Amino acid sequence: MAETNNNHYVAKDFKSDQEVRWCPGCGDHGILASLQKTLAELDIPKEKYVFVSGIGCSSRLPYYMNTYGFHGIHGRAAAIATGIKIANPDLLVWEMTGDGDALAIGGNHFIHAIRRNIDIKIILFNNEIYGLTKGQYSPTSKKGLVTKTSPYGTIEEAFKIGELTIGAHGRFFARTVDYNLQLSNEVYKEAARFHGTAVVEVLQNCVIFNDGAFDAFTNKETRDDNTIVLHHGQPMIFGKNRDKGIILVNLKLKVVRLGEGGITEKDLLVHDAHEPNPGIHYRLAGMTYPEYPVALGVIRAISDQTYDAAMLEQHTKVQGKSKIKSVDDLLMSGSTWKVK
Amino acid sequence: MGKRSKVIERDAVVIRFSGDSGDGMQLTGTLFSNTSALFGHDISTFPDYPAEIRAPQGTVGGVSGFQVHIGHKLINTPGDFTDVLVAMNPAAVKANAMWLKAGSTIIYDSDNFTEKQIQRAGYKADPFTEDKLDSMNLIGAPITSMVKEALKDMEIDPKTVLRTKNMFALGMVYWLFDSKLKYTEDFIGEKFGKKPLVAEANSKVLRAGYYYAETIEALTPSYHISPAPIVKGTYRNINGNQATAWGFLAAAEKADLKLFIGSYPITPATGILEELALRKDLGVRSLQAEDEIAGICTAIGASFTGRLAVTSTSGPGLALKSEALNLAVMTELPLVVVDVQRGGPSTGLPTKTEQSDLWQALYGRNGESPVPVIAAGTPSDCFTYAFQAAKIAVEYMTPVILLTDSYLANGSEPWKIPSMKDMPAIKVPYAVKTDKEYQAYERDPEKLARSWAIPGTPGLEHRIGGLEKTIKGSVSYTPENHEYMVRMRDEKVERIVNEVPDLEVTGNKKGDMLVIGWGSTYGHIYTAVTELREEGYKISAAHFNYIRPLPKNTAKVFSGFGKLVVCELNTGQFANYLRMKHQRFTYHQYNRLQGLPFTVGEIKDYCKKLLEGK
Numbered sequence: 001m002a003e004t005n006n007n008h009y010v011a012k013d014f015k016s017d018q019e020v021r022w023c024p025g026c027g028d029h030g031i032l033a034s035l036q037k038t039l040a041e042l043d044i045p046k047e048k049y050v051f052v053s054g055i056g057c058s059s060r061l062p063y064y065m066n067t068y069g070f071h072g073i074h075g076r077a078a079a080i081a082t083g084i085k086i087a088n089p090d091l092l093v094w095e096m097t098g099d100g101d102a103l104a105i106g107g108n109h110f111i112h113a114i115r116r117n118i119d120i121k122i123i124l125f126n127n128e129i130y131g132l133t134k135g136q137y138s139p140t141s142k143k144g145l146v147t148k149t150s151p152y153g154t155i156e157e158a159f160k161i162g163e164l165t166i167g168a169h170g171r172f173f174a175r176t177v178d179y180n181l182q183l184s185n186e187v188y189k190e191a192a193r194f195h196g197t198a199v200v201e202v203l204q205n206c207v208i209f210n211d212g213a214f215d216a217f218t219n220k221e222t223r224d225d226n227t228i229v230l231h232h233g234q235p236m237i238f239g240k241n242r243d244k245g246i247i248l249v250n251l252k253l254k255v256v257r258l259g260e261g262g263i264t265e266k267d268l269l270v271h272d273a274h275e276p277n278p279g280i281h282y283r284l285a286g287m288t289y290p291e292y293p294v295a296l297g298v299i300r301a302i303s304d305q306t307y308d309a310a311m312l313e314q315h316t317k318v319q320g321k322s323k324i325k326s327v328d329d330l331l332m333s334g335s336t337w338k339v340k
Numbered sequence: 341m342g343k344r345s346k347v348i349e350r351d352a353v354v355i356r357f358s359g360d361s362g363d364g365m366q367l368t369g370t371l372f373s374n375t376s377a378l379f380g381h382d383i384s385t386f387p388d389y390p391a392e393i394r395a396p397q398g399t400v401g402g403v404s405g406f407q408v409h410i411g412h413k414l415i416n417t418p419g420d421f422t423d424v425l426v427a428m429n430p431a432a433v434k435a436n437a438m439w440l441k442a443g444s445t446i447i448y449d450s451d452n453f454t455e456k457q458i459q460r461a462g463y464k465a466d467p468f469t470e471d472k473l474d475s476m477n478l479i480g481a482p483i484t485s486m487v488k489e490a491l492k493d494m495e496i497d498p499k500t501v502l503r504t505k506n507m508f509a510l511g512m513v514y515w516l517f518d519s520k521l522k523y524t525e526d527f528i529g530e531k532f533g534k535k536p537l538v539a540e541a542n543s544k545v546l547r548a549g550y551y552y553a554e555t556i557e558a559l560t561p562s563y564h565i566s567p568a569p570i571v572k573g574t575y576r577n578i579n580g581n582q583a584t585a586w587g588f589l590a591a592a593e594k595a596d597l598k599l600f601i602g603s604y605p606i607t608p609a610t611g612i613l614e615e616l617a618l619r620k621d622l623g624v625r626s627l628q629a630e631d632e633i634a635g636i637c638t639a640i641g642a643s644f645t646g647r648l649a650v651t652s653t654s655g656p657g658l659a660l661k662s663e664a665l666n667l668a669v670m671t672e673l674p675l676v677v678v679d680v681q682r683g684g685p686s687t688g689l690p691t692k693t694e695q696s697d698l699w700q701a702l703y704g705r706n707g708e709s710p711v712p713v714i715a716a717g718t719p720s721d722c723f724t725y726a727f728q729a730a731k732i733a734v735e736y737m738t739p740v741i742l743l744t745d746s747y748l749a750n751g752s753e754p755w756k757i758p759s760m761k762d763m764p765a766i767k768v769p770y771a772v773k774t775d776k777e778y779q780a781y782e783r784d785p786e787k788l789a790r791s792w793a794i795p796g797t798p799g800l801e802h803r804i805g806g807l808e809k810t811i812k813g814s815v816s817y818t819p820e821n822h823e824y825m826v827r828m829r830d831e832k833v834e835r836i837v838n839e840v841p842d843l844e845v846t847g848n849k850k851g852d853m854l855v856i857g858w859g860s861t862y863g864h865i866y867t868a869v870t871e872l873r874e875e876g877y878k879i880s881a882a883h884f885n886y887i888r889p890l891p892k893n894t895a896k897v898f899s900g901f902g903k904l905v906v907c908e909l910n911t912g913q914f915a916n917y918l919r920m921k922h923q924r925f926t927y928h929q930y931n932r933l934q935g936l937p938f939t940v941g942e943i944k945d946y947c948k949k950l951l952e953g954k
């Protein structure tokens with residue numbers, strides 16, 4: 001992690017001079033604001049950051065951050081970010097991507113970045129729709145969703161981003177909601193401090209093409225009953241009245257009411273984000289409404305060697321042993337002969 | 341050393357080692373070439389192997405060959421026809437019958453000429469009569485049984501015993517050419533250092549082959565070739581892929597940049613990634629990406645951070661990279677894309693050579709997409725042109741495509757090792773912080789290159805990407821700005837002409853015919869034209885390494901000749917490009933599409949006929 005240098009940044013310092021062009025009311029505005037706040041609070045020199053993206057509404061974000069930024073091509077943000085980090089591991093690389101960008105056209109790069117555990121932060125704006133191309137279904141659209149390309153409803157199963165991440169050997173997965181600046185801020189900070197690929201799914205409302213997709217989790221009346229915010233070391237309690245919890249029965253998660261059938265807080269699962277075995281994390285990440293509350297917060301964060309660290313270690317080792325220190329050395333190595 | 345009854349003094353000889361793909365012919369050929377080069381011969385090699393790693397044994401489709409041309413004169417091609425063929429089985433005879441000179445020597449493993457093997461190769465009874473090879477100097481040696489006999493007292497498994505057959509054949513050829521065994525013995529010692537028994541077996545068989553040839557000496561003449569008149573210096577053997585990789589390393593060192601390569605394995609380009617993956621000692625960061633698109637995208641990312649970035653591939657991979665290549669065009673970042681061409685389209689002929697990606701390199705992208713295109717002419721040339729491609733990429737802030745091909749990638753030749761202090765300097769157009777705000781697309785007035793602002797530098801924070809930008813670096817969709825930027829990108833690439841050396845002419849500047857080529861056909865065209873000149877024809881050759889932009893004096897050179905002939909291994913892609921760029925000339929074409937290099941003979945025949953108006 002780069003040093004802090006007491007810049008006393010405020011969020012405004014991370015705003016670029018470009019006019020923000022998302023639709024009014026789009027969840028992307030909230031994501032931008034909380035990222036700018038997070039970076040100000042982390043207080044790391046801003047020239048150390050590179051914001052990388054693919055193509056989509058979400059992928060416009062780097063233009064609005066007053067850091068180094070690279071707006072790539074559709075689906076390839078993870079590959080570009082990987083190149084940047086390998087080339088210069090001192091840089092702090094944040095990838096901004098959408099559900100289409102990361103999981104359809106860019107699915108291959110997404111899983112391989114995670115598998116390698118390259119130290120990049122992937123903020124995946126999940127609006128369950130293609131925003132920029134005006135409303136076609138995406139790999140996370142709920143089955144049955146009616147869109148312009150699924151006029152009779154989609155017949156495809158949706159990816160669950162957490163399951164996919166963990167399936168690809170993901171070490172860090174978190175979920176937050178666009179409008180919840182405080183939770184987002186906490187989650188981004190944890191991602192920033194984590195060494196390795198950190199995937200953060202942000203439930204993001206597209207007011208134009210998929211408005212209300214996450215109503216159940218954002219509406220003041222229902223959100224506390226329909227979501228659970230996980231904290232490492234804390235029992236899994238949720239609900240408006242904090243009267244519901246999660247237990248494990250026959251290897252399956254189950255929602256219970258505290259007090260019913262003699263259940264007390266002690267019977268509930270305690271969240272362990274650091275448990276390497278992915279079993280519980282996989283189940284938590286896969287919880288869907290209405291059977292379960294949707295899990296928010298850091299679901300999985302296990303420490304492991306990063307690609308960049310392993311790479312540097314290998315370089316040092318080889319350099320220590322090799323007799324080749326320059327191109328001249330290389331050209332003269334092996335079998336050569338002299339013509340006199 | 342035994343006395344030799346007949347010794348033939350020769351200027352040059354072509355030898356081809358040929359057998360099943362499991363017979364170790366590539367290694368045998370390489371060892372023979374290196375030994376000859378160490379002796380001071382000039383050499384040129386041409387490995388030719390099947391696409392399948394293990395094609396059905398004994399069939400023509402499974403034959404793997406390695407041709408070496410060694411000489412006392414300077415050698416520019418691996419040779420059209422062979423003087424000596426080593427055939428490990430009947431299929432190897434079948435595959436090479438049409439490439440033998442009259443009076444060639446054929447050394448073959450007679451143990452493998454069983455009825456079954458003969459039929460497998462597609463013969464009825466006797467390969468030599470069926471292919472009219474009876475008049476050749478046939479040397480049947482029971483190689484398999486002699487190898488078994490030589491190793492019968494050693495405790496090694498039968499499989500390992502059979503694997504040493506190639507060493508027996510090699511030993512015989514060494515005797516034939518009066519070569520020393522030392523280089524090969526050293527190599528065996530090194531390769532099997534951890535398995536002393538295997539090393540001993542190989543050495544033993546190598547010597548057994550040598551002594552066998554000596555014993556049957558009465559049957560065969562042996563060749564002597566004096567060393568070639570080569571320029572003084574230190575030499576090594578190098579193939580095209582290695583030379584390409586090393587050219588990038590040299591450019592990185594000269595530019596004081598670290599090298600990055602992101603690539604996905606594909607024949608025949610993989611050797612470049614493999615070579616650079618070794619060079620962690622020189623600070624190379626290499627990534628075997630998940631696909632070709634990731635290969636180029638990681639390279640673009642690395643370039644953004646201030647590394648010299650390259651990605652290597654073959655035709656199918658270049659197709660996958662085209663969208664990202666345009667991202668590098670738009671962001672104006674230095675990047676070299678190597679296309680080691682092979683026979684296409686689609687998977688085509690993965691192990692064979694062709695020059696059919698020229699148009700893909702020039703035009704295979706959406707929008708107005710100017711990219712400089714450079715092509716290497718010989719295996720060792722790949723070093724120079726990889727260096728030049730990197731130099732242009734960095735100094736002009738542009739992606740560059742370097743074209744080589746299967747023939748160059750796998751072919752090798754002796755190379756006079758350059759010294760880094762003699763290589764040209766590379767100036768990196770870094771951005772520096774001033775009082776004014778950094779403008780991403782502000783250009784150097786002479787080269788039109790933008791400046792390179794490296795992430796991590798305070799005060800130069802900026803955002804670039806695939807959307808059209810203004811000079812300042814803001815996204816812009818205005819009509820005038822787009823037209824201006826399109827023209828600027830194009831003009832920048834045109835100005836690279838100032839770096840391009842004048843087109844040289846082999847022979848007189850005026851004459852009846854100019855034979856034009858580009859890339860890997862250099863050696864064949866050069867040899868054909870030199871021989872025709874010796875025969876008295878008024879013919880010259882001009883060879884292109886810079887395709888976009890073309891050398892400034894191109895039209896001037898062309899106007900000195902009555903007829904222009906463009907020879908290339910495709911249907912005429914360069915000829916048509918010239919028709920577009922230099923319209924006032926008439927171009928004849930000589931094209932081949934067999935997955936093989938030209939032969940010197942066919943070029944000569946075509947030129948003679950055209951000159952004589954036939």
Ligand SMILES: Cc1ncc(C[n+]2csc(CCOP(=O)(O)OP(=O)(O)O)c2C)c(N)n1
Binds near residue numbers: 055058097100
């Ligand atoms: C190669 C390529 N194919 C298709 C497109 C068109 N395209 C642009 S963005 C997009 C989908 C965007 O959806 P998502 O990634 O979810 O981003 P959002 O706009 O929803 O934030 C598509 C299909 C493109 N730009 N490039």
Ligand code: SF4
Binds near residue numbers: 027057
């Ligand atoms: S289309 Fe949807 S995702 Fe895109 S900016 Fe508008 S509201 Fe946001």
Ligand SMILES: [Mg+2]
Binds near residue numbers: 126127129
């Ligand atoms: Mg989307």
